[in-house]
Amino acid sequence: MKLETHAVTKRFGAHAALDGASFTTGEEAHVVALLGPSGGGKSTLLRVLGSLLVPDDGHVSIDARSLPHDEDGALKERRGNGFVFQGYNLFPHLTALQNITLPLREVHGMAETQATQRALELLHRLGLAGHEHKKSGQLSGGQQQRAAIARALAPKPRLLLLDEPTSALDPVMTGEVLDVIRELAEAGQNIILATHEISFARKVADWVVFLAAGKVQESSPAVDFFTRPQTELAQRYLEGLSKYR
Amino acid sequence: MLGLFALATATFYAVFSAVAYPWNWSGVWKYRHQFGYGWLTTMGLSLVAMVVSILFGFLLMLGRRAPWLPVRMGCGSVVELVRGSPLLVQLLIGHYIIAQALNIDQPLFTGVILLGCFEGAYLAEIFRGAVESISASQLEAARAVGFGKVQTYRFVIIPQALRRALPGTTGQLVSLIKDSSLLSVIGIEELVQKVKIMNAASFAPLEGYLPLVVAYLVVTLPLSYLARRLEGRFAYET
Numbered sequence: 001m002k003l004e005t006h007a008v009t010k011r012f013g014a015h016a017a018l019d020g021a022s023f024t025t026g027e028e029a030h031v032v033a034l035l036g037p038s039g040g041g042k043s044t045l046l047r048v049l050g051s052l053l054v055p056d057d058g059h060v061s062i063d064a065r066s067l068p069h070d071e072d073g074a075l076k077e078r079r080g081n082g083f084v085f086q087g088y089n090l091f092p093h094l095t096a097l098q099n100i101t102l103p104l105r106e107v108h109g110m111a112e113t114q115a116t117q118r119a120l121e122l123l124h125r126l127g128l129a130g131h132e133h134k135k136s137g138q139l140s141g142g143q144q145q146r147a148a149i150a151r152a153l154a155p156k157p158r159l160l161l162l163d164e165p166t167s168a169l170d171p172v173m174t175g176e177v178l179d180v181i182r183e184l185a186e187a188g189q190n191i192i193l194a195t196h197e198i199s200f201a202r203k204v205a206d207w208v209v210f211l212a213a214g215k216v217q218e219s220s221p222a223v224d225f226f227t228r229p230q231t232e233l234a235q236r237y238l239e240g241l242s243k244y245r
Numbered sequence: 246m247l248g249l250f251a252l253a254t255a256t257f258y259a260v261f262s263a264v265a266y267p268w269n270w271s272g273v274w275k276y277r278h279q280f281g282y283g284w285l286t287t288m289g290l291s292l293v294a295m296v297v298s299i300l301f302g303f304l305l306m307l308g309r310r311a312p313w314l315p316v317r318m319g320c321g322s323v324v325e326l327v328r329g330s331p332l333l334v335q336l337l338i339g340h341y342i343i344a345q346a347l348n349i350d351q352p353l354f355t356g357v358i359l360l361g362c363f364e365g366a367y368l369a370e371i372f373r374g375a376v377e378s379i380s381a382s383q384l385e386a387a388r389a390v391g392f393g394k395v396q397t398y399r400f401v402i403i404p405q406a407l408r409r410a411l412p413g414t415t416g417q418l419v420s421l422i423k424d425s426s427l428l429s430v431i432g433i434e435e436l437v438q439k440v441k442i443m444n445a446a447s448f449a450p451l452e453g454y455l456p457l458v459v460a461y462l463v464v465t466l467p468l469s470y471l472a473r474r475l476e477g478r479f480a481y482e483t
């Protein structure tokens with residue numbers, strides 16, 4: 001897939017989370033990593049690319065298709081995407097299974113039996129067999145995040161967007177979740193991933209967009225970014241992150 | 246709970262024995278059918294008023310969250326005016342002025358609507374508090390799975406807000422049952438009015454008022470109990 005943004009601006013009150021962000025990926029970017037310091041605009045850019053947020057200004061296209069700027073168009077667009085958040089954001093009043101089947105039935109018009117079948121298949125694939133009927137409060141962080149990934153994958157999204165999916169997890173659970181994401185990437189799922197897991201991004205991503213202060217500082221193939229970062233900001237960021245790992 | 250009840254009864258009994266109150270239950274017994282009729286009236290109109298109050302409260306809550314400023318301000322003013330003025334005055338003006346002007350001569354109908362609106366204004370704020378306590382990340386998750394506005398309310402906000410609104414709502418509905426006694430001012434012979442008539446005839450006020458307490462408690466206590474059971478059923482960890 002090819003991602004393209006031109007002068008994208010998104011303000012929250014007086015603060016511009018994205019301040020004229022522009023970049024273009026290669027034609028065949030498969031797993032795009034959004035890297036950069038906290039508060040740099042990664043999460044906001046991820047939401048804009050997934051049509052979860054509509055930019056105040058600027059232009060976004062995916063495979064030469066422009067993303068709509070109106071709320072109805074954005075809703076249609078994001079129904080084709082899957083989202084995973086840092087805080088899992090499962091619906092706490094529903095079981096793991098219901099978290100997956102409810103959107104399948106109500107948004108994607110799937111019949112109850114098919115939705116359940118699809119949900120069970122995913123839960124088993126992601127190692128959650130035996131936890132189908134637990135509510136999110138009864139699951140560990142890693143299990144919740146894997147259930148959230150299953151919910152995002154269930155409608156077979158064109159694009160899977162993950163916003164720092166392991167930032168709230170301990171190292172063991174982080175490993176569990178990263179394994180899942182890696183398998184998905186290897187199976188050919190289009191992924192956009194905002195993360196601080198630099199060594200994981202190095203293994204899995206084929207394109208890197210580096211953001212700081214609401215602007216795209218660098219956009220290059222992953223190999224180039226990790227071996228020869230162009231900007232001083234990126235160099236310092238990589239040095240700082242790889243210091244202790 | 247039952248122990249407390251027994252203790253209260255025992256204390257009551259001891260106090261009444263101390264003042265050597267001359268009990269006279271014959272007057273009350275004579276009016277038992279009137280008492281029963283009053284009780285049924287109170288409970289019947291309360292039940293309908295509850296439905297009215299929940300609907301009205303829900304609409305007001307939605308109005309206070311509407312994207313359109315005039316609707317928000319209008320509903321906000323209704324809540325403040327209705328909550329801020331005495332039910333007694335609302336009943337008098339509502340029945341003797343507004344209903345007359347509209348040519349409605351059904352005190353029971355007017356009374357139930359007015360009582361429902363009065364309690365609904367309180368419920369609107371209880372509902373609003375519950376809805377606004379749903380975190381922004383839940384709303385974002387609802388958007389992310391592709392829910393529209395109505396679906397977000399139906400599948401995410403209301404099921405979670407329901408549990409948070411339950412304790413406050415129960416209290417309000419219990420108040421509603423007791424507040425219904427004010428409807429006597431517009432000529433509805435509900436329970437309290439019946440007891441007053443009974444007392445005036447029998448000259449034994451306490452013998453009328455004590456059954457009155459019991460008549461309210463037999464409904465309000467199970468209501469509270471039912472609500473706690475419901476809370477337990479909706480319980481989940483967040």
